[in-house]
Amino acid sequence: MEPGLRERKKLKTRRHLYDVAIRLFLERGFDAVSVAEIAEEAGVSKMTVFNYFPAKEDIVAGPMEEHADEPARVVRDRPPGETVVGALRTHFLAALAGRDPVTGLNDVRRLIEVRRMMTESPALLRRVLAFRARREELLRDVLASETGAAPGDLTPKVAAAVITGVLDALTMDNFQRIADGASADELYASAVRAAEHAFGLLENGLGDYGRR
Structure with a gap:
């Protein structure tokens, strides 16, 4: 509508x-x-x-914070038989292909400048850290619910931390190379290879964790 x-x-x-x-x-x-x-x-x-x-910080941080539930949503909505890592891999690769800013593989100049600004302002950096903590928490809760983890079971928390750490590492690597002057199109193939490698490592570590 x-x-x-x-x-x-x-x-x-x-x-x-x-x-x-x-x-x-x-x-x-x-x-x-x-x-x-x-x-x-x-x-x-x-x-x-x-x-x-x-708040003034909401102007800059708001678009980023709209993605806080993205990993949790991808995991929650994945099809039957799909692993947690498999669903996140498919989603991230599609986002790379679409040059989604959340992957860091976007060379629109203003977006690059805004992302750099967020690392230079203490107030904005606090929001970045809070966003990452919230994203990890939401993913942890979905993993705990789906796997029936017992209270005190650290597995969902560790899995969520590892997954979001990989997402951050891939995103920051893409952004840094873009900030250094490369174009998104030039980096796309190597960004895909890096993502495939990283998610492969996750598959080796988490295996069928969360498979429905």
């Missing part, structure tokens, strides 16, 4: 605020820009900014 006029106006305003804020952040640095300055530049009140983004 297409969104109504009111919803379209809200989405347009949200996008406008995001674009203005990101431009200011990239020009002057995240910590050097206030919400009041974003509001003035966007031609709205400070309260309007807060209505769309409860």
Whole structure:
């Protein structure tokens, strides 16, 4: 269903605020820009900014945090007979093919600059760490539920930590090579090989864990 006029106006305003804020952040640095300055530049009140983004960090971290449940969702929705690692491998390879920014294999200049900014601001870095912890927690809960793990069984926690660690390693390697000047198309084949290798190691370690 297409969104109504009111919803379209809200989405347009949200996008406008995001674009203005990101431009200011990239020009002057995240910590050097206030919400009041974003509001003035966007031609709205400070309260309007807060209505769309409860904290300044939400402007930058929000798109990333929308993916916090992604590994858990992929595992939960996988088809019968599919292993946990197999489902995540298929999903990650498809995301690479689509140049999904979540894989790090995306060379849109503004996305590269935003990702770099997130590693340079202490406030944003805290959000990155919180996102990773939340993503791992959600995956752990799904694994524990599906495998019927007993209370105190560390297996789901360890498995979730290892899986999300591999995802982070692949993503950061792709991003670093993109940031160093390579294009996404140039790196695609080697990124696929690295992913296949990494998920192969996971399969060796986790085997049929979580197979339905």
